[in-house]
Amino acid sequence: MTALALGLGLALLLISLGLLDGGHEQTIADGVRFGPGHVVIEAKGYQDSSSDELLLPAQVVSKVEGFLSTGKIKQVVRGVSPRLLATGLLSSSASSAGVRIVGVIPEDERAVSLIPQRMVEGTYLKSDDKLSGVVIGDELARKLELKIGSKAVLMTQSLRPPGTVTTEAGDEMQSTLLRVSGIFRTGLQAIDANMIYLPLSAAQALLGVTGGQVTQVTLLLVQEGDSTQVAKVLREQLTGAPVEVLTWRESLPMLAQILGLDHAFNYIMNGVILAMVGLGILNTILMRVLERRYEFGVSKALGLKPGQLAVMVVGESLALTAISLALGLGLGLSVQHYFATAGLDLRWVFKTGLPPALVFDPILYSRLSVDRIVWSVSIVFAMATIISFYPAFKAARTELPDALKVL
Amino acid sequence: MNEWAVKLSDVRKTYRTGPIEVPALRGVTLSIGAGEFAATAGPSGSGKTSLLNIIGGLDRADSGEIWVAGQNLQSLSSSELAHLRLQRIGFVFQTYNLLPVLTALENAEFTLLLQGMPARKRREKVEKLFSEIGLGGLEDRRPAELSGGQQQRVAVARAMVTEPALILADEPTANLDSASAVALLDVMEQLNRKTGTTFLFSTHDPQVMERAHRLIRLRDGQVVTDDTRSGKAGLGEGDRRVGQDSHLSPQTERPSVHEAQLFAQAK
Numbered sequence: 001m002t003a004l005a006l007g008l009g010l011a012l013l014l015i016s017l018g019l020l021d022g023g024h025e026q027t028i029a030d031g032v033r034f035g036p037g038h039v040v041i042e043a044k045g046y047q048d049s050s051s052d053e054l055l056l057p058a059q060v061v062s063k064v065e066g067f068l069s070t071g072k073i074k075q076v077v078r079g080v081s082p083r084l085l086a087t088g089l090l091s092s093s094a095s096s097a098g099v100r101i102v103g104v105i106p107e108d109e110r111a112v113s114l115i116p117q118r119m120v121e122g123t124y125l126k127s128d129d130k131l132s133g134v135v136i137g138d139e140l141a142r143k144l145e146l147k148i149g150s151k152a153v154l155m156t157q158s159l160r161p162p163g164t165v166t167t168e169a170g171d172e173m174q175s176t177l178l179r180v181s182g183i184f185r186t187g188l189q190a191i192d193a194n195m196i197y198l199p200l201s202a203a204q205a206l207l208g209v210t211g212g213q214v215t216q217v218t219l220l221l222v223q224e225g226d227s228t229q230v231a232k233v234l235r236e237q238l239t240g241a242p243v244e245v246l247t248w249r250e251s252l253p254m255l256a257q258i259l260g261l262d263h264a265f266n267y268i269m270n271g272v273i274l275a276m277v278g279l280g281i282l283n284t285i286l287m288r289v290l291e292r293r294y295e296f297g298v299s300k301a302l303g304l305k306p307g308q309l310a311v312m313v314v315g316e317s318l319a320l321t322a323i324s325l326a327l328g329l330g331l332g333l334s335v336q337h338y339f340a341t342a343g344l345d346l347r348w349v350f351k352t353g354l355p356p357a358l359v360f361d362p363i364l365y366s367r368l369s370v371d372r373i374v375w376s377v378s379i380v381f382a383m384a385t386i387i388s389f390y391p392a393f394k395a396a397r398t399e400l401p402d403a404l405k406v407l
Numbered sequence: 408m409n410e411w412a413v414k415l416s417d418v419r420k421t422y423r424t425g426p427i428e429v430p431a432l433r434g435v436t437l438s439i440g441a442g443e444f445a446a447t448a449g450p451s452g453s454g455k456t457s458l459l460n461i462i463g464g465l466d467r468a469d470s471g472e473i474w475v476a477g478q479n480l481q482s483l484s485s486s487e488l489a490h491l492r493l494q495r496i497g498f499v500f501q502t503y504n505l506l507p508v509l510t511a512l513e514n515a516e517f518t519l520l521l522q523g524m525p526a527r528k529r530r531e532k533v534e535k536l537f538s539e540i541g542l543g544g545l546e547d548r549r550p551a552e553l554s555g556g557q558q559q560r561v562a563v564a565r566a567m568v569t570e571p572a573l574i575l576a577d578e579p580t581a582n583l584d585s586a587s588a589v590a591l592l593d594v595m596e597q598l599n600r601k602t603g604t605t606f607l608f609s610t611h612d613p614q615v616m617e618r619a620h621r622l623i624r625l626r627d628g629q630v631v632t633d634d635t636r637s638g639k640a641g642l643g644e645g646d647r648r649v650g651q652d653s654h655l656s657p658q659t660e661r662p663s664v665h666e667a668q669l670f671a672q673a674k
Contacts (some may be wrong), residue, residue: 298506304493305490306485
């Protein structure tokens with residue numbers, strides 16, 4: 001029973017950590033691929049003000065793209081995509097809705113964003129699309145009663161980058177006729193009901209942006225762990241330019257905070273699981289020591305030293321722990337493997353849809369690194385070892401001659 | 408004389424349970440010579456078992472001096488007492504106190520295991536002793552599969568196998584039928600003669616009292632008589648002490664099996 005309890009404890013820990021890490025990894029991956037990437041370069045002040053009029057100069061974009069396409073950094077960057085962002089009003093014959101306009105270069109965006117992979121109708125944008133092509137979310141399509149091929153009018157105000165001279169057209173509302181070429185579904189209401197994607201050149205023309213200016217350049221990296229280092233290198237490269245280079249933790253502070261909080265909460269939960277398992281083990285070993293009082297008494301009477309008796313109890317506990325850990329590893333890794341391949345479908349939890357602020361794929365895939373396994377096994381082993389000290393101490397203190405009495 | 412296995416001086420022990428105090432030993436002074444086959448007798452509560460427990464280092468006296476195999480038990484730590492028990496003292500308990508999960512052979516070799524003897528040598532030694540005391544063929548049986556007499560003989564084998572200087576036997580025949588008791592006493596007496604190991608019994612059993620070469624009677628925690636049977640004693644009659652002490656320096660006089668054997672042969 002002790003072995004089972006300890007093994008189960010480790011298995012629970014591994015499963016829990018696997019789902020936690022998998023969930024976090026997935027959330028980050030989804031968050032950055034639906035949002036600003038692992039690293040984003042924006043005009044200085046854009047992060048705080050969210051002013052669409054703050055644009056990156058075209059030469060900065062060229063410099064970044066040039067730098068990222070050469071040398072070692074090329075190997076850690078999976079994709080680079082410039083985007084132009086603005087707000088507008090999309091109207092159909094049925095209704096109108098406020099939308100977030102994202103102008104993209106389709107080929108670049110495919111390497112960075114998940115949207116092209118979430119198309120449910122039609123196709124994603126192509127570079128040779130006519131200017132009128134637009135991709136929208138299924139929520140928006142439903143609200144505006146739009147289908148593939150439907151026409152919609154996008155109305156927006158021309159952007160006026162600071163320092164630019166206002167032209168006659170600069171302050172005017174601009175509109176264009178768009179044709180729905182694709183509909184996507186991410187499961188995230190904030191995206192599906194609000195975001196529309198159109199070719200960068202079309203967006204620039206609509207918004208009156210000239211000279212190849214964009215709002216941001218997003219980078220998707222091969223490994224999330226390189227974010228800080230890549231951002232640092234880019235900051236050094238862009239020293240003096242009116243830009244800011246942000247990692248996803250800085251550009252998505254809410255997501256970083258939620259994940260941090262979730263980490264802390266899960267550590268507490270794991271601590272509770274471990275404490276419960278630990279108390280169970282302590283109780284079992286103590287009971288075993290009490291049951292074996294006679295055996296220990298006889299052994300002591302025959303010459304076993306108290307220290308030897310303590311070492312014996314600790315040794316037996318460690319042997320038991322080793323067996324338990326093998327059981328726990330077997331069970332835990334099996335379940336973890338299942339969740340890593342088949343995933344844990346949580347859609348039944350969110351029957352009414354995911355919260356708008358949550359960037360989360362409802363099918364959770366477990367991810368467990370070797371470090372995590374070593375850490376978990378070490379923690380449980382250390383806990384079991386420490387826990388065995390008290391029963392060992394009790395065993396060493398077996399009172400003679402009372403313990404020799406046959407009950 | 409300088410061959411003492413046990414030497415007690417004004418040993419006192421009182422058991423306390425809350426406010427209730429039960430004096431078990433009230434100033435026992437006693438010496439047991441190396442190679443003796445002695446018994447303590449007395450009614451229940453006279454202090455026999457307490458005396459054996461204290462001599463065996465299983466319990467501590469409140470005051471007095473206890474010298475066993477040349478060592479003052481009162482000055483030894485728990486670990487040192489355990490070491491002394493392992494190397495110099497053998498125990499035979501009334502209830503056998505065999506470990507039920509071990510076989511007869513494993514029980515008997517347990518002390519050798521604690522001494523660190525290699526497995527093969529342990530087995531050879533125990534098997535030889537088993538054949539000598541009539542346990543041959545029972546090596547692989549567990550205690551539950553043995554009769555009371557056989558279990559007690561396994562306990563004797565366990566006590567003897569390390570060739571201790573002293574064997575303490577607390578009511579060893581109490582749970583045996585008469586024939587088994589006689590057989591057990593034969594074994595122990597034979598071992599005493601052969602190896603010179605000192606035996607000290609506590610007993611109610613007239614057979615044990617009859618076979619003992621020296622009978623020390625206790626009452627209310629005090630020695631009341633100390634009789635050596637002529638022609639049976641391992642030591643001269645003049646060496647018995649009741650309530651008085653010899654002029655020993657126990658630190659320099661550690662009886663050994665070898666010395667005891669020599670002494671026994673000289674007799």
